[in-house]
Amino acid sequence: MNQIKVIIPAFNEAESIAKVINDIPKIVDEVIVVSNNSTDQTETNAQQAGATVLSENRKGYGYACLKGMDYISKLENKPNIIVFLDGDYSDYPEELTKIVQPILEDNADFVIGARVKRLRENGSMTNPQIFGNWLATTLMKFMFQSTFTDLGPFRAIKYDKLLALNMEDKTYGWTVEMQLKVLKQKMTYIEIPVNYRNRIGVSKVSGTLKGAVMAGVKILGWIFKYSFK
Template sequence: MIKPLIKVIIPAYNEQDSIANVINDIPNIVEEVIVISNNSTDNTEINAQKAGATVLTESRKGYGYACLKGMEYIENQAILDPHHIPDIIVFLDGDYSDYPEQLIELIEPILKDDIDFVIGARVKNLREEGSMTPQQIFGNWLATFLMKMFFGAKFTDLGPFRAIKYPKLLALNMEDKTYGWTVEMQLKALKQKLSYVEIPMKYRNRIGVSKVSGTVKGSIFAGIKILGWIFKYSFK
């Protein structure tokens, strides 16, 4: 991949205060930034468009629904024009907790070492204090511990900032509609024996309140979904 074609998918629900910052910090090696407004009721869509992103809407609430909408858009593009088939897809949150400029570091293992899948790991020494809630930290530990125990995985995080070769992404046949999207991708990558690495990433306090880890209900449902995927694959 001398000049890879890269597209970024950003699910966003009411991220009007952060979305332009995210888009503006994405390196210009990216061919297209696709923001999926997941039933937003604020100015997320307007601000994303002004910042230069392609904006789609998905009325069904759920992180996975938004990601699948972005993938569907890319697939339809490829049908109409094969020159639009990307080499790499990057997933990134719209809350500005990740550092979009680190996308260069994220995709480097794919470009230099032909790795299939890269996770941006939110390591403790690079995390801003308070940027991850106690339930997030525990949930990440438990999920990655179980993946190690059942599958011999080396993951340490379920970080949403991730990059994957486009053909490998299609082969995963992603299906989760809500909170289990990230862990489903990692489990299927393990099952299909994709090569993967983690890259330590900086992480800061998000702009606004998290719709998942910021609520008791969101944390409980996310935990149930993540554990459900792990045990489903453990006994297949």
């Protein structure tokens, strides 16, 4: 029996978090929401929706993901698959079954939900996001012969493979670090096209100039670091 756990990093997602949790398919046996220093009702709303709620006061997407992984590492029964999902309702949580299918049926190690243009709602990705994705995936293709087209946050990975990646990034570089390490360790991966809509609330990364710049610097830093390893 495959056990699936979902980790959702969340910073002030009170309006959306319950919607995300409620739309997650029943094949998931635990939803873990990591409140990343939220100051609104994110934690309360997530608990009421049935999630396990953790707190991580150090600001950063990677910090929140690592907190969720630390919690799982202490469980007696470890999952087979970990799914990462944002808490802003921009992804369609019900598509989780599509994301895990290549792992369950084809033994893939890692799956990304690719936010392809034809399935994206107008305005759901900003121009800096679209350009950053293109630049990062183009560099990965050039340097590592990768076939990635997106750094999408909706992703699934075998738990043992996730541990083997030895994830480090604490902030904006988490997604690209994971993909680079998958490439370096020659894990099997696939992209599955997913729908994507305008998020509820304001993005903490692409919604601010500082966030967009910092994310870009982090992403490029990881790519060039690994290109010379």
